Amino acid sequence: MDIIEINKVLSNQARIDILHWLKKPEANFPVQVNVPDFSDGVCVCHIQDKTGLSQSTVSHYLAMMHKVDLLIATRHGKWTYYKRNENEIFNYINSLKNEL
Amino acid sequence: MDIIEINKVLSNQARIDILHWLKKPEANFPVQVNVPDFSDGVCVCHIQDKTGLSQSTVSHYLAMMHKVDLLIATRHGKWTYYKRNENEIFNYINSLKNEL
DNA sequence: TTTATATATCGAAATATATCGATATGTTTA
DNA sequence: TAAACATATCGATATATTTCGATATATAAA
Secondary structure, eight states: OOHHHHHHHTSSHHHHHHHHHTTSHHHHSOOOSSSSSSTTOEEHHHHHHHHTOOHHHHHHHHHHHHHTTSEEEEEETTEEEEEEOHHHHHHHHHHHHHHO | OOHHHHHHHTSSHHHHHHHHHTTSHHHHSOOOSSSSSSTTOEEHHHHHHHHOOOHHHHHHHHHHHHHTTSEEEEEETTEEEEEEOHHHHHHHHHHHHHHO
16 A cells, blocks of 8 residues: 555546546446446546547556556456456555545 | 546655645654744755755655645745645545546 | 466656755844 | 744655556456
């Protein structure tokens, strides 16, 4: 739990948006055809479409968010699905209350 | 209340430390001789001493934190005192809960 | 087994941040 | 009024971040 690194990751609107969108995947992303539901999150291509950024940038952003444990990644075949790590997000906000 | 800008400001250990130290000025800073107590906060020179950074860097950091309303500045004579803006800090953490 | 597709990584250019010393500004004191 | 002092601002350099297109890798489909 490195608050500084998480704050760096969350110093960018697209990354904040992604985290927010993933709170309600069914409301923010199209239905997925290769998995039954959103229980493993949303595939990179849908997130990319929604941000309008390049594929490499979005992949990089998701990797950053994954590296600081804000997201959980699951691979199904050629797709990678990302979902929120609610525990870590909760711990982060809680740590802020104490550290700040 | 710009979460992104606040997160940028809080992506630095010295600035996090300053905010934390100001939570208990009497425990973290020497007694001040030109004001009766810590009710307006702590003067720049004491904060500078504690960080070990240059005067210009500390002044710049405090200005950044003031700009996003994390700190309140009060001038007494040739000294500037900075204290936490508890309202804004509270609002920031609360916004994170909703936005993230 | 070749081809197509999804994602990750690499390398580069543009922009932003960190941090300093020097200097300017404002205030007090001699 | 001049000197001293606290803080703010300026200008510069080093380092980090942003973002892209190109390429590599892994998997699935033909």
